[in-house]
Each structure stands twice: as structure tokens, then as C-alpha cells.
Amino acid sequence: MTAKRLLVMSGKGGTGKTTVMASLAALADEPILADCDVDAPDLHLLLDPEVRESHEYLGLQLATIDDLLCTKCGSCHQVCRYDAISEDIILDETSCEGCTACSIVCPEGAITMVDRVAGDVFVSSTRFGPMAHAKLRAGEEASGKLVMEVRSCSDRLAWEHGSEHILIDGPPGIGCPAISALSGVDAVLVVAEPTLSGRQGMSRAVELAHHFDVPAMAVVNRAELNPEEATVIEEWCRDQGVEVFDRLPYDTAATDAMMARRTVVEHDDGPLAQGLRRLWVQIQDVLDVRYD
Amino acid sequence: MRLAVASGKGGTGKTTVALGLAIVAGEVTLVDCDVEEPDDHLFLGGKGDLVEEVTIPVARVDEDRCTHCGECARACVFGAIAVVKDQVIVIDDMCHGCGVCGLVCPEDAIHEERRRIGEVTLQERNGLHLYTGFLDIGQPLATPLITRLKTLVPGNGLQILDSPPGTACPVVETIKNTDHCLLVTEPTPFGLFDLTMAVDMIRELGVPFSVVVNRDREGYAALDRYLAKEGVPVHMRIPDSMEIAKLYSRGLHFVETMPEWRERFSRLLDELTGGGAR
Numbered sequence: 400m401t402a403k404r405l406l407v408m409s410g411k412g413g414t415g416k417t418t419v420m421a422s423l424a425a426l427a428d429e430p431i432l433a434d435c436d437v438d439a440p441d442l443h444l445l446l447d448p449e450v451r452e453s454h455e456y457l458g459l460q461l462a463t464i465d466d467l468l469c470t471k472c473g474s475c476h477q478v479c480r481y482d483a484i485s486e487d488i489i490l491d492e493t494s495c496e497g498c499t500a501c502s503i504v505c506p507e508g509a510i511t512m513v514d515r516v517a518g519d520v521f522v523s524s525t526r527f528g529p530m531a532h533a534k535l536r537a538g539e540e541a542s543g544k545l546v547m548e549v550r551s552c553s554d555r556l557a558w559e560h561g562s563e564h565i566l567i568d569g570p571p572g573i574g575c576p577a578i579s580a581l582s583g584v585d586a587v588l589v590v591a592e593p594t595l596s597g598r599q600g601m602s603r604a605v606e607l608a609h610h611f612d613v614p615a616m617a618v619v620n621r622a623e624l625n626p627e628e629a630t631v632i633e634e635w636c637r638d639q640g641v642e643v644f645d646r647l648p649y650d651t652a653a654t655d656a657m658m659a660r661r662t663v664v665e666h667d668d669g670p671l672a673q674g675l676r677r678l679w680v681q682i683q684d685v686l687d688v689r690y691d
Numbered sequence: 692m693r694l695a696v697a698s699g700k701g702g703t704g705k706t707t708v709a710l711g712l713a714i715v716a717g718e719v720t721l722v723d724c725d726v727e728e729p730d731d732h733l734f735l736g737g738k739g740d741l742v743e744e745v746t747i748p749v750a751r752v753d754e755d756r757c758t759h760c761g762e763c764a765r766a767c768v769f770g771a772i773a774v775v776k777d778q779v780i781v782i783d784d785m786c787h788g789c790g791v792c793g794l795v796c797p798e799d800a801i802h803e804e805r806r807r808i809g810e811v812t813l814q815e816r817n818g819l820h821l822y823t824g825f826l827d828i829g830q831p832l833a834t835p836l837i838t839r840l841k842t843l844v845p846g847n848g849l850q851i852l853d854s855p856p857g858t859a860c861p862v863v864e865t866i867k868n869t870d871h872c873l874l875v876t877e878p879t880p881f882g883l884f885d886l887t888m889a890v891d892m893i894r895e896l897g898v899p900f901s902v903v904v905n906r907d908r909e910g911y912a913a914l915d916r917y918l919a920k921e922g923v924p925v926h927m928r929i930p931d932s933m934e935i936a937k938l939y940s941r942g943l944h945f946v947e948t949m950p951e952w953r954e955r956f957s958r959l960l961d962e963l964t965g966g967g968a969r
Contacts (some may be wrong), residue, residue: 411728412856413702417881438857439700439885459768480748480789493863493896498768498789535859537892542859543831571701571856572727575831578784594940596706596730603728603828610829624933625940657879658911 402431402557403686404565404584406613411600412439412571414592415620418653420568421445421662422675423682424527430564432530433553435546435580437518440532442568445662448523448530456533456545458517459497464490468509475501475510493538518545522552529556543575550580563687571600573607581611586686589617589641593629601632605641615641616685618678622646644681647674692964693850693869695898699885701856703875704905704929706730707939709853711946711956712963716851718818722844724865725855726809726824726836733942735821739812742822745839746805747832748788752779756800763792763801784831809836811843833861841865849964858885858892866893871963872900873926878911886914890921906931927959 407420421442424432434442462483464475469488476484479501483494502510517539523530531552535542550567557565567584570576581587587608591601601617608615617636619629633643650671656663664672696709710731713721723729732738750763750772757779764772764779771785772792783806793801809826824840826833833855841864844850854865854872866872872893876886886902893900902918907928918925929935935945946953 409701411702411730413700436857438859438862439888441700441881441884444880444884478790478794493860493867496787496789498787498791499766500789500791500794503766503791503794534888537888537895538858538860538863540860542857572833573828574727574826574833574861576859577727578829578831592702592940595733595942596728597940599730599733600728606828624936628940654879657881660880 402562402565404567405682405686406567406569406580406584406587407590408569408577408580408587408604409571409590409600410573410604411592411597414590414597414600415653416590417441417445417568418657418663419590419618419620419647419675419678420566422664423679424566425662425664426676426679427527427564427566429560429562430528430566431553431557431560431562432525432528433549433565433567434530434532435549435567435576436570437533437542437545437549437576438535440534443532445657445660446525446527446530447660448521448525448532450521450523452522454520455516456518456520456548457514458544459540460499460512461492461497461515462490462495462501462510463513464488465509465511468507470507472506474504474506478504496540520545520548520552522556528562529560531556543579546570546576546579573603577607578611581608581613584613585690587613587615588682589615591617591619591632593619593622593625593632595628598628598632598635602635605636605639609639614690616644616682617641618644618647620647621649623649642685644678645674647671647678693852694963695852695854695866695869695872696875697854697862697866697872697889698856698875699858699889700876700882703877703882705853705856705875707905707929707944708873708875708903709851710734710944711952712960713819713851714944714946715953715956716849716960718848720820720822720844720848720850722840722850722852723821723823724837724840724852726826726833726840727855729823729825731821731853732814732823734944735814735816737814739814739821739823742811742813742843743839744807744810745824745836746807747835748790748803749783749786749806750781750792751802751804752781753800753802756798758798760797762795762797766791766795784829787832808832811840834864837861837864858888863892863896866898867896869898872898873903874900875903875905876914877906878904878908878914883914883917887917890923901926904928926962927955
């Protein structure tokens with residue numbers, strides 16, 4: 400049996416992805432966990448992972464210019480599409496994409512490509528199950544590739560452990576990291592916030608999932624903030640064929656549990672905890688039965 | 692003067708702070724660089740008028756000339772070209788338009804087309820000029836759209852750049868070459884952890900920065916301890932308020948309805964610009 404992969408995403412950031420995902424991790428039966436928000440990873444703050452293995456992740460290479468060989472002919476400056484080499488042949492490391500064009504055209508052989516460590520990948524154990532996660536180093540490129548790395552670690556863990564579910568905490572947005580997180584998952588759960596921005600972020604996330612033929616499910620979080628907006632979001636979702644689950648209430652337990660470094664369902668049995676328990680039952684019903 | 696508003700963690704209130712400053716500034720250019728999830732325009736209404744459809748180059752193979760030698764596929768560091776026996780496949784979404792395949796092709800069999808990745812729009816209200824980048828659904832490359840967006844914005848006067856969340860390349864592209872960056876955070880473990888990553892990134896870039904604490908509440912001293920230890924100045928604290936959150940949910944900004952906050956944002960802008968940039 401292959402494990403079902405569920406990606407929790409939101410489009411707009413800060414809608415409660417990690418809070419929801421961590422409670423699902425606590426409720427699921429021996430799941431594999433993955434944090435694909437590699438440039439703002441927060442899941443570890445609630446799950447307190449104990450790192451079992453780690454490795455450095457090499458991103459795209461970086462051009463380096465040997466000043467002794469360089470004649471400042473300007474060929475590299477002209478060929479670079481990313482404005483990473485100035486007219487006076489100074490390299491801007493943050494702009495270099497590692498494409499190698501400069502090293503190909505340099506008549507003096509003065510440019511070599513060197514590896515750069517773009518992040519670290521971890522395989523850890525948590526009280527709910529094994530977890531794959533990563534941390535992008537400051538300002539590095541290629542976060543999409545690092546997300547792929549976390550995804551393949553979590554697939555391997557699921558295979559080793561014979562797990563039924565891989566629960567993936569996704570990045571915000573719809574670009575490269577979100578697309579990498581989305582590839583090959585069985586379903587997406589979009590956590591939406593009942594605000595004008597939240598509606599737009601949710602709709603872009605749903606459209607992205609559908610663009611790649613992944614079924615989307617949705618839940619409105621902190622519904623009391625604007626119940627009318629929550630209704631608008633839910634109706635839009637149903638029109639798009641998105642499965643809509645019972646709303647999650649505004650509850651200070653979300654913040655209180657975070658302060659205590661626990662998941663909400665471990666922290667108390669208040670309205671949000673009960674909503675999350677119901678949500679996991681509803682998700683399984685769709686994911687394990689209908690999408691089987 | 693160019694002022695960036697960034698955060699690390701998503702949803703901490705970047706848009707709230709960027710818009711608040713822009714609304715009180717009078718004549719100002721606001722640039723929404725969060726091209727994956729732009730939302731400043733929601734507070735102005737509408738999407739704005741099209742300024743430009745943004746395109747990037749994509750490799751195309753001239754099958755009449757191609758000998759399927761495979762040099763292009765070997766040279767492409769993005770894995771965007773595959774050569775099978777008698778066919779070359781370019782995976783458009785993975786092509787970064789770097790031009791390397793054309794450089795290495797011995798048959799001169801590669802040319803480029805332009806491929807749309809998104810668009811830039813402009814709208815105006817009471818002296819606030821808002822430029823927004825919208826990344827198309829399914830397009831992975833946010834950074835070239837941000838680069839183009841920044842070059843389309845007129846260079847004079849006060850500019851406020853609303854950054855994407857995180858610390859990866861789109862954020863670096865937004866913040867570099869700005870004069871100051873405000874990092875918006877919240878007093879929670881998530882807010883603090885992501886702030887530490889953002890501070891590491893911004894120190895690498897060498898852009899001066901300070902912090903705005905949003906949804907401020909008692910009970911999490913670790914944030915203030917970190918800020919004090921690192922010597923990071925706090926420029927403003929916005930309380931955790933249901934009233935502010937409810938206004939935001941409807942696309943309304945509290946500086947427009949609460950005069951004391953208009954005053955405070957005005958003062959913040961003066962502090963940041965030395966009062967001279969407006």
C-alpha cells in the first residue's frame with residue numbers, strides 16, 4: 400500500500416496552516432510528517448523533533464572570478480541575464496543563478512563554478528512519527544529544489560515505516576516552493592482565513608491545485624472574524640468542486656498551545672481542539688475513501 | 692527613498708504596515724512585490740490598469756538544424772531540456788531563460804521566444820500610486836517578475852515595497868538596494884523564529900532595518916529579549932485587537948477610521964524618512 404500524501408497550504412501566509420497541520424499530526428495513526436516551508440519552518444517548534452540524520456543541501460552553483468586571470472573584457476557581463484556581473488566585473492552573489500553562461504564565454508578561463516550550501520535537510524523523530532524538514536540558509540536560491548529534497552525524504556520514510564499518511568506543511572504562495580510541494584500529492588487542504596486577502600489567497604491556492612490536477616479541500620479558520628466572508632469563501636469553494644469542511648472557530652487556544660510548544664489537541668479540549676478532531680475525521684473520510 | 696516592509700513569517704501584517712505608511716504619506720509609490728499573493732490592491736478596489744505583460748525568454752529548438760547531440764541538455768543546470776533519440780523536449784516551466792543552451796549548441800539550432808509569467812498593473816488613489824505584480828497561476832518563477840516590476844516603477848520620490856514572506860530569493864530581490872527595511876513580527880514562537888531567519892538574511896544584504904511588533908500582547912517575553920540582545924530597534928507596536936482584525940477582514944485599514952493611528956503612522960514615516968522624503 401502506498402501512503403496518502405496530504406499537503407496543507409493556504410496561499411496567503413499566517414492563516415493557520417502549521418497550527419492545523421500539527422494537530423492532524425497528533426491525531427493521525429503513525430503518520431510521516433514533512434515541513435516544506437523551508438524559508439520559514441515552524442512545525443519543529445510544536446513537534447520538538449530529535450534530529451536523527453542531517454545533510455547539507457547543495458543548491459545551484461555560484462560563479463567565482465579569478466582576478467589574476469580576468470582581463471575585464473566584459474564578455475561575462477554581457478552574457479549574464481541576471482545582472483549578476485557588473486560592468487567593472489564585480490559579482491553580485493545574491494543575483495547569480497549558477498547558470499554557467501559566464502564561465503562558458505570567458506576567453507581567459509577565469510570563471511569557475513563552485514558548489515554552495517543552500518540549506519540543511521533533517522530527518523528526525525517526533526512524538527507523533529518521523530519527520531523530514533529543512534532550513535534554507537539566509538537569502539539562498541532554489542528553495543523549490545530544497546522542498547523536493549524534503550518531499551523525497553518523507554516518501555522514503557513512508558516506505559520504510561509502511562505508513563498510511565504523509566502530512567505535509569506547505570509554504571505560502573503559489574510559486575516555485577508551492578509547486579514543488581504540490582507535485583504528486585493526493586490532495587490539498589487549503590486553510591483559509593475569512594478576510595478579503597484570505598479569500599484571494601485561498602482561491603489562488605485552489606486554482607494552483609486544480610492547475611496540476613490535484614483535488615482540493617478547504618476549511619475556514621477563525622471563522623468568527625468575519626462570518627459573512629466565511630460563507631462567501633465556502634460557496635466559491637463548492638462552486639469549484641472543492642470539498643468544504645466544518646469551520647474552525649476563533650480560539651485563543653491556538654496561541655496558548657503555541658506558547659506551550661504543544662499542538663492544540665494536546666493542549667485542551669476546547670472549541671478549536673474539538674473542531675480539529677472533527678476535521679481529521681472528515682478529511683479521512685474523503686482522502687481514504689473517496690480518493691482511494 | 693526606498694523603504695521595504697518584510698517579515699519572515701507570513702500573515703504578520705506586512706500589508707497592514709506598508710499600506711498604513713502609504714495612506715498617510717500623501718504622494719507615494721507603493722509596490723506590491725508579493726507577486727504570488729498580492730493584496731494591497733484589495734484595499735484600493737479593483738486590480739488596476741495593465742502596465743505590462745511580463746515575459747521571460749524560453750528556449751526553442753530548430754528541429755531542421757538539431758542533430759540531437761545532447762550538448763544543450765548536459766549544459767542546462769535547471770534540468771529544463773531533455774534529449775531523447777530524435778527529439779528535444781524543453782520543459783517551459785523549468786527554463787530560466789539563461790541562454791546557456793544557445794551558447795553551447797554547435798549547430799546554432801536554438802533560438803528564444805518570450806513566455807508570459809505574469810503582469811504588472813497600476814492604480815492611483817489620492818496620490819497613492821500602487822504598482823502590483825501578479826504571478827500567473829502555475830508559473831514557478833516569482834523573482835524575474837519582481838525584478839521587472841521594480842524596473843517599471845519610476846525612480847523618484849518615496850517608494851514603499853511590500854515584500855513576500857520568507858527569506859528566499861524573491862525576498863532578497865525585493866529588499867536589495869532599499870534604504871531601510873521594516874520587519875513585521877508578532878510575539879509568538881513562530882513569529883520570533885521566522886524573525887531570526889529574516890534578521891540573518893537582511894544582515895547579509897547589509898540593509899538597515901528595524902522592527903514593528905504587530906498583534907502585541909503580554910505573555911511572550913522571548914521576543915523582547917531577542918530584540919534587546921541583538922540591538923534591533925522597535926519602531927512601532929500595534930496591539931492585538933479584534934476591531935483592527937475585523938476592519939482588515941473587510942478590506943479596510945484602521946488608519947482610515949482611527950485618527951490616533953493616522954497620527955502614529957505619520958510619525959513613524961517621519962522617523963524613517965527623516966521627514967525629508969515626502
